[in-house]
Structure formats: C-alpha cells, structure tokens
Amino acid sequence: MGGINYSEKIPNNVNLANDRTLQRALEHWQPKFIDWWKSMGPSDFQGAEAYLRTAVSVNADGWARYGAVKMPDYRWGIFLADPVAERRIGFGDLMGQPAWQQVPGEYRSTLRRLIVTQGDTEPASVEQQRLLGHSCPSLYDLRNLFQVNVEEGRHLWAMVYLLHAYFGRDGREEAEELLARHSGDADKPRILSTFNEPISDWLSFYCFTYFTDRDGKYQLKSLAESGFDPLSRTCRFMLTEEAHHMFVGETGIGRVVRRTLEVMKALGTDDPSAIRRAGAVDLPLLQKYLNFWCSSSLDLFGNEISSNAAANFANGLKGRPDESQYTDHVLREATLKLATPEGDQEAPMLNALNEVMRESYLKDCEIGLKRWNRVIERAGHGALALALPSAHFRRSIGSWVGHPVDPQGRMLPREQYDRRLHDWIPSEADRAFVRSLMQRVVEPGRMAGWVAPPDRGINNLPLEHEYVQLQ
Numbered sequence: 067m068g069g070i071n072y073s074e075k076i077p078n079n080v081n082l083a084n085d086r087t088l089q090r091a092l093e094h095w096q097p098k099f100i101d102w103w104k105s106m107g108p109s110d111f112q113g114a115e116a117y118l119r120t121a122v123s124v125n126a127d128g129w130a131r132y133g134a135v136k137m138p139d140y141r142w143g144i145f146l147a148d149p150v151a152e153r154r155i156g157f158g159d160l161m162g163q164p165a166w167q168q169v170p171g172e173y174r175s176t177l178r179r180l181i182v183t184q185g186d187t188e189p190a191s192v193e194q195q196r197l198l199g200h201s202c203p204s205l206y207d208l209r210n211l212f213q214v215n216v217e218e219g220r221h222l223w224a225m226v227y228l229l230h231a232y233f234g235r236d237g238r239e240e241a242e243e244l245l246a247r248h249s250g251d252a253d254k255p256r257i258l259s260t261f262n263e264p265i266s267d268w269l270s271f272y273c274f275t276y277f278t279d280r281d282g283k284y285q286l287k288s289l290a291e292s293g294f295d296p297l298s299r300t301c302r303f304m305l306t307e308e309a310h311h312m313f314v315g316e317t318g319i320g321r322v323v324r325r326t327l328e329v330m331k332a333l334g335t336d337d338p339s340a341i342r343r344a345g346a347v348d349l350p351l352l353q354k355y356l357n358f359w360c361s362s363s364l365d366l367f368g369n370e371i372s373s374n375a376a377a378n379f380a381n382g383l384k385g386r387p388d389e390s391q392y393t394d395h396v397l398r399e400a401t402l403k404l405a406t407p408e409g410d411q412e413a414p415m416l417n418a419l420n421e422v423m424r425e426s427y428l429k430d431c432e433i434g435l436k437r438w439n440r441v442i443e444r445a446g447h448g449a450l451a452l453a454l455p456s457a458h459f460r461r462s463i464g465s466w467v468g469h470p471v472d473p474q475g476r477m478l479p480r481e482q483y484d485r486r487l488h489d490w491i492p493s494e495a496d497r498a499f500v501r502s503l504m505q506r507v508v509e510p511g512r513m514a515g516w517v518a519p520p521d522r523g524i525n526n527l528p529l530e531h532e533y534v535q536l537q
C-alpha cells in the first residue's frame with residue numbers, strides 16, 4: 067500500500083482510473099489550476115529549475131523523491147494516507163460508530179464549509195508569498211519557499227479532490243471558487259483575514275511559516291480526527307508535508323537570532339540602532355514581528371465560546387488535535403475556566419473547544435522560543451530573551467477584541483495602549499528597515515547579511531549546491 071501512480075495525468079493513490087466521471091471532472095479543473103499557478107504563483111520563476119521533493123508514497127519513511135523541476139511541471143496529485151481497518155469515530159456523541167466513507171446527508175453543508183475554509187488557506191498563502199523570490203536571502207531559502215509553495219498547491223488539490231469526489235455539483239462549484247478568490251483582493255478576498263495580509267519580506271515569511279502554518283497543523287490535526295474518513299486520511303498525509311513548512315519558520319527565525327548575536331558580538335553592543343546600521347535585525351525588532359504574527363494567527367482559532375465548535379465535535383466532524391491523548395472524548399459533563407475581560411468564567415468544555423485548541427497550539431509555539439532563547443542566553447544576552455505575546459493581546463476575534471492589553475497581558479489605559487502599540491508590533495519605519503535588508507542573494511552557498519547559514523543543506527547536499535537554477 068501507499069504507492070502513488072505517476073503514469074496518470076493526475077498522480078494519485080485513490081484509483082482515479084476506476085472512476086471515469088471523477089477523473090474527467092478533475093482533469094477539467096487541472097488546466098485551471100495550472101493557469102492559476104502561472105498567474106498567481108511565484109512571480110517570474112516559472113522557468114527556474116528548483117530542487118524539490120515530490121511525494122512518491124504515503125509511507126512515513128522514504129515518502130519523497132528529490133530532483134530539479136520547473137515548478138509548472140511539478141506533479142501535483144491526490145494522496146491519501148492508507149486506510150485504518152475498521153476505523154471508528156473517536157469522539158463526540160457518535161463515538162464508537164464506524165467512520166463514514168460517504169458524507170452523511172445531515173452534515174453535508176457543515177463538512178463542505180470545513181473543507182472549503184481549509185482549502186482556501188492553501189492557495190491564499192501561495193498568493194501572499196508570490197513576490198518573495200525577488201528578494202531571497204539565498205538559493206537555499208528560495209528553494210524552501212518554492213517547496214512550501216508547491217506543497218500548498220498540493221494541499222489545494224487535496225481539498226479539491228474531496229469536493230469533487232463527495233459533494234457533487236456544489237463541490238465542483240466550490241473548487242472553481244477556490245481559484246477565483248485571491249489574497250488581498252478588494253472584491254473577492256480569501257475567507258480568513260490573516261490570509262489577506264501581504265508577506266513582503268522574509269522575516270514575515272519565517273514568522274508566517276512558524277505561526278500560521280502551525281495553525282494549519284492544528285487545524286489538520288483536528289480534521290485528521292474526523293469521522294468522515296476520506297477527510298481524515300487526506301489530512302493525515304498533509305501533515306507529513308506540513309512539518310517542513312514549520313521547519314522553515316523555526317530554523318529561519320533561529321538563523322536570524324544567530325546572525326544578530328554574531329553582529330552584537332562583533333560590535334560589542336546590543337544597541338538596536340548600531341545593529342540596524344550593521345544590517346542585522348535587532349532582537350526587539352524580531353520580538354515585534356513575533357508579536358504581530360502570533361496574535362494574528364491566534365485569531366484563526368475563532369471565538370472562545372462557539373456553538374459551531376461544540377456541534378462539530380459532538381457530531382464527530384472535527385475533533386481535538388491528538389484526541390487520543392485525552393481520557394474524556396464526549397465532554398458532555400466537562401467545563402473549562404476561561405479568562406475574560408470581565409473575570410474568570412466557567413464554560414461548558416464542548417463550547418470552549420476553540421480555546422482548548424488555541425492553548426495546545428500556544429504550547430507548541432513555545433518549543434521554538436525555548437530553542438532560540440537557549441542560544442541567546444548562551445551568548446550572554448538572557449535579558450533579551452524572546453517571548454510569545456499574551457493570548458489577549460491585539461485580538462480581532464473573541465472576548466478580548468478591542469481591549470487595550472499589552473503583550474504581557476496587562477490591561478492598560480486606552481491612551482497609553484495606543485501610544486505604545488508600535489513598541490510592540492512593527493511600525494512603518496520598522497517595516498521599511500526590514501524591507502531595506504531584503505537584497506537578493508543568488509550565488510550558491512552565499513547568505514544575505516541579516517541571516518546566518520543553516521546547519522545543513524537539503525537532503526544531505528552541501529550548502530553550496532545550486533538549489534535553484536535561475537534562467
């Protein structure tokens with residue numbers, strides 16, 4: 067099991083050849099996807115040969131093949147993790163019943179909405195990142211950007227497959243709409259606001275892959291628990307690819323930290339303006355970027371109290387990430403203490419699942435922070451340690467919206483908050499400075515001055531390898 071058939075027009079491990087109607091419908095969508103890729107994907111690099119991995123199997127070990135490809139020739143396909151024999155619904159009121167191989171009529175529109183919302187984020191991020199190639203800090207980074215981009219394209223395929231295979235005509239219409247909405251478009255924006263923020267510099271790209279792709283990981287983990295088995299299997303394989311996206315974020319920020327510490331050592335000062343003059347990112351500036359992207363990504367989990375989240379869980383559509391680590395899978399009796407601006411409140415756990423997910427996400431975010439801070443402390447700059455902002459800071463969704471809370475979680479007088487906001491998130495001047503660092507470096511093995519080289523190259527190749535051959 068697990069092998070992927072590359073002899074077909076659309077590589078797949080779902081036996082597409084046996085379902086001619088579905089195959090034809092997807093082959094009809096395929097050229098539209100390629101057109102979208104060429105007009106909205108990485109700008110000006112369609113002729114470049116990038117050293118990319120392509121899935122060849124869904125087995126955890128040895129699932130990818132590496133080689134130089136032009137991105138429009140990338141073999142996007144449909145890959146589901148192998149079925150689990152006799153899989154049963156693992157949570158909610160239907161716990162223990164056999165998982166569904168077809169969409170239950172009563173959950174059809176909810177499942178479609180969950181799939182469309184997830185699917186919309188995939189091409190959105192490709193659009194957000196389309197200009198970054200022009201200012202890449204190295205060929206190694208450029209290759210990583212393209213790897214993330216083609217895999218987000220494949221994640222779109224994953225969701226479009228489900229829409230086509232299980233949702234009939236409405237599914238096909240939704241698949242068209244996924245190519246018609248565009249990130250930041252005034253008339254037809256992407257569904258979630260974080261995916262309409264432009265990503266115009268690589269510091270933002272590292273933060274996006276660290277924080278926002280990690281939100282993706284948590285969404286995929288909760289959908290991987292779904293009682294709708296094809297969705298679960300699709301998401302399980304997507305998670306394999308997703309891990310690399312967060313690696314790009316974590317190591318990217320780590321390399322910025324390392325380079326900054328080198329510059330501080332060479333200059334013998336931690337004065338931010340001296341560090342900036344030397345062409346590096348001072349740690350307080352990095353902290354502002356972390357604050358911005360973390361708070362923006364926290365909104366993606368939705369309202370603390372949500373009847374949709376309760377219904378999705380009770381009905382077996384969307385579980386908690388790593389559902390098996392919990393003991394209570396029904397949650398009809400459980401409660402959760404929630405911090406609100408009016409004080410602590412006890413809420414039914416079932417209604418507070420967005421918050422449960424947000425809390426486990428934040429724990430996962432802490433891991434990188436600990437690693438970076440170890441490096442900062444070892445360099446003797448423990449006072450400049452980085453931190454995640456309070457989950458109540460700068461929220462646009464939920465009970466903390468509009469409350470003047472600082473990144474440490476303290477409620478401030480409104481006037482003080484407004485005055486100090488740009489001490490906490492990048493100001494226009496900060497962004498302009500970061501943009502000024504974004505000079506394109508494309509000699510094999512060389513790095514821009516604001517970021518240290520990675521510890522190793524891709525797939526055991528040396529760092530000097532020409533990871534992207536530009537035309």
Ligand SMILES: [Fe+2]
Nearest residue numbers: 188218221282
């Ligand atoms: Fe994705």
Ligand SMILES: [Fe+2]
Nearest residue numbers: 279282308311
């Ligand atoms: Fe991703």
